[in-house]
Amino acid sequence: MKPVTISNKNATQGFVRFSIRATAESDAPPILNAFEVYELITDLNSPTDIKDVDAMENIKRYYGISRIDWQGDPCLPEKFRWSGLDCSYGINPRIISL
Structure with a gap:
């Protein structure tokens, strides 16, 4: 077995169809x-x-904080901002309280 990645950068709508089949040398079904x-x-x-x-990365490292939701951008998307933070959402979001 080998991993295969298939990418279609032009697919913007509609359907994508694919199929898998065993190689000619295999007597086992495809997986x-x-x-x-x-x-x-x-x-x-x-x-x-x-x-x-x-600053937040330094705080995490210094205090050994390992929170599952403290990953990625601290303020964005707003729905998934890091717990315990308040952010301002201007042109460039800023952390305003912790």
Whole structure:
């Protein structure tokens, strides 16, 4: 078995069809271990100010904080901002309280 990634950057609508089949040398049926579909989402917001991100990363490291939701951008998307933070959402989001 070998992993295979198939990408179609031009698929914007409609259907995608694929099939799997055993190789000519195999007497076993084909195996599909996983199937993942990703959708590119355009984020219209700028990322959280890098100075704030660096400060939060330093705080995490210094105090050994390991929280599952403290990953990625601290303020964005707003629905998934890090717990315990308050952010301002101007042109460039900023952390305003912890």
